[in-house]
Amino acid sequence: MDKELLALLVCPLCQGKLKYDRDQAELRCHFDGLAYPIRDDIPVMLEEEARVMSVDEKLNKPTLQDSGLSKGQEAGIHKPSA
Secondary structure (H helix, E strand, O other), X not given: OXXXXXXXXXOOOOOOOOEEEOOXXXXXXXXXXXXXXXEOOEEOOOHHHOEEOOHHHHOOOOOHHHHXXXXXXXXXXXXXXX
16 A cells, blocks of 8 residues: 555544554554455445454454463463463
């Protein structure tokens, strides 16, 4: 994605800033909780094409897979080291 284009684009609903997720090929609005797809390097800025983000995505929390932690570690359960 072109950096200049990214700087110009805003959420079509709230006119807020969008975060570019290169791995998912999406532009995300954390306020509205929508992720707009990028297809063939073209952002699709239509509400009906947007994906509804999960609560963790909206809060910008890493998922269990992203964090590299086990379920016990994420819950704060620590095993004593020997």
